[in-house]
Amino acid sequence: MTIIMKFLSTSFSRVILCLSLVGALTLLSAQSYATDWRYSVRPGDTFWSICKEYTVHDNCWLELASHNRVANPNQLSTGTQLLIPMKWLKQAPFAAQAVYVVGEVVFSDANKKLTELVSGQKLRIGSKVVVNQGSTTLRFADGATIVMNANSELMISSSSAIKQGRAQSIEVHLPRGEIQVTVPERMPKTQFRVRTPSAVAAVRGTKFRVSSSMPSADGQNGQTRSEVLEGIVAVSSSTDSQNVTAGHGVSTVDGQGGLEQAILIAPPRWNRSCTDPGYVEWQTSLSATQYRLALMEDDTVIDKVISSVTVADANYVFKGLKEGCYQVKVNAVDSQGYNGLESQRRLCYQPQLAVPKITEVEFDRAELLVVGEQLQDAVRYRIEVSEDNNFSSLIEAKTSETLTMRLPVDTNIKSIYVRAQAFGDNIPDSDYSEVVYLERKSHKDTLIGIAAIILAFVAL
Numbered sequence: 001m002t003i004i005m006k007f008l009s010t011s012f013s014r015v016i017l018c019l020s021l022v023g024a025l026t027l028l029s030a031q032s033y034a035t036d037w038r039y040s041v042r043p044g045d046t047f048w049s050i051c052k053e054y055t056v057h058d059n060c061w062l063e064l065a066s067h068n069r070v071a072n073p074n075q076l077s078t079g080t081q082l083l084i085p086m087k088w089l090k091q092a093p094f095a096a097q098a099v100y101v102v103g104e105v106v107f108s109d110a111n112k113k114l115t116e117l118v119s120g121q122k123l124r125i126g127s128k129v130v131v132n133q134g135s136t137t138l139r140f141a142d143g144a145t146i147v148m149n150a151n152s153e154l155m156i157s158s159s160s161a162i163k164q165g166r167a168q169s170i171e172v173h174l175p176r177g178e179i180q181v182t183v184p185e186r187m188p189k190t191q192f193r194v195r196t197p198s199a200v201a202a203v204r205g206t207k208f209r210v211s212s213s214m215p216s217a218d219g220q221n222g223q224t225r226s227e228v229l230e231g232i233v234a235v236s237s238s239t240d241s242q243n244v245t246a247g248h249g250v251s252t253v254d255g256q257g258g259l260e261q262a263i264l265i266a267p268p269r270w271n272r273s274c275t276d277p278g279y280v281e282w283q284t285s286l287s288a289t290q291y292r293l294a295l296m297e298d299d300t301v302i303d304k305v306i307s308s309v310t311v312a313d314a315n316y317v318f319k320g321l322k323e324g325c326y327q328v329k330v331n332a333v334d335s336q337g338y339n340g341l342e343s344q345r346r347l348c349y350q351p352q353l354a355v356p357k358i359t360e361v362e363f364d365r366a367e368l369l370v371v372g373e374q375l376q377d378a379v380r381y382r383i384e385v386s387e388d389n390n391f392s393s394l395i396e397a398k399t400s401e402t403l404t405m406r407l408p409v410d411t412n413i414k415s416i417y418v419r420a421q422a423f424g425d426n427i428p429d430s431d432y433s434e435v436v437y438l439e440r441k442s443h444k445d446t447l448i449g450i451a452a453i454i455l456a457f458v459a460l
Contacts (some may be wrong), residue, residue, distance in 0.1 A: 036083040037125055038158045038169045041076050057088035081169060092124040095159035096138045100304035103134015128155045135305040140170055142190040144183045147303045152177020178211040198254045199224040206231030225251040227264055227339055249338045265332040265340030277352050280328055281315040288332035292339060296327040321349040353378055353430035356403060356420040361436050366411050370418060372403035378422040383407060389417045389435055415439045
């Protein structure tokens with residue numbers, strides 16, 4: 001069974017025509033797309049000139065017309081899409097570029113072995129990209145982007161861009177994994193297709209996700225699921241057809257003709273009242289079984305995912321962040337596995353020392369002993385002593401590399417307040433500790449205490 005999905009930003013009056021065109025394309029195997037390059041005919045082009053400029057095949061100009069079922073080779077209309085076998089080309093054209101890579105990501109050109117993918121690497125038609133861990137962002141000539149998540153595999157099947165300056169038709173094959181595609185609104189509109197084992201998504205200026213799962217070891221069929229974030233999708237299968245608008249998802253199981261549509265959970269609302277470093281919180285959704293977070297570089301033009309995590313609670317603390325600003329996205333996940341609409345915010349992280357804790361304070365004649373817990377990343381501590389809890393006037397203050405200090409205190413002072421603060425290198429100072437209050441015992445209290453100890457000893 002083949003499912004055909006047409007993402008539209010045009011009127012519904014063209015849906016039937018679009019579905020018919022896409023339906024015809026689905027009769028061709030994914031392999032045929034992997035071995036053909038799409039060329040968009042320009043003014044003045046002939047089969048002879050096209051073959052001479054781009055191919056090394058001896059009989060190209062004779063065979064290209066029949067390969068594309070062109071009845072009259074002398075009549076080529078501007079904009080016509082020609083399929084040129086990859087093996088005829090002088091060199092496989094570049095179709096995309098990896099603009100961001102993190103984690104374990106590899107690629108291969110045509111039949112070559114897998115090689116580590118690095119940022120800046122250009123990818124030709126026929127290239128395969130595999131994300132084992134982490135993510136990568138691919139950008140195409142027309143500005144369209146694909147973000148590949150972990151455990152995903154994608155092949156660039158075709159592209160119509162070489163010297164034409166801009167891509168007019170792009171197709172990728174997703175046998176497994178999950179991607180998010182953003183196709184910008186531009187003129188002329190680029191046709192962007194995502195093909196899975198059971199679906200085709202043809203896009204013009206929209207934003208959506210596609211996930212594809214392979215058959216499991218226990219015999220469960222693979223599944224294709226798509227979630228529309230912007231635009232409209234017309235979905236058709238062998239037994240059903242539906243129009244799916246933004247904010248909805250659709251899924252199908254390999255080998256079954258039915259389509260199941262669902263409403264995506266609304267984007268969560270951020271709670272910005274808590275400003276603890278690295279902490280994010282959002283309002284819960286009654287329909288959510290979990291939430292998915294993505295931490296990204298501070299780029300609002302292209303998504304560059306540093307890491308992603310799935311959590312059960314409506315809050316999370318990003319640990320180990322470097323100082324700076326980031327973008328964070330969150331979406332709810334429902335019981336069927338649909339990822340809902342997403343909310344995005346900027347998160348600026350500035351490392352901060354923990355608050356020191358004073359564990360012991362006592363008078364020792366004309367000195368005050370203060371002991372506290374050592375903190376990671378703290379290089380020095382400051383103890384302040386005052387007769388009032390506002391610390392408007394300090395009796396004594398001392399700085400040391402450890403939080404164990406002795407400070408001189410006049411024996412005539414009967415009560416004090418003590419607090420501590422920690423400092424680090426290139427890290428903001430900590431907040432003050434909880435204030436500790438201490439009263440000096442009188443000589444009478446001391447004698448009574450000694451007498452009590454003696455009496456207790458005698459009683460033994």
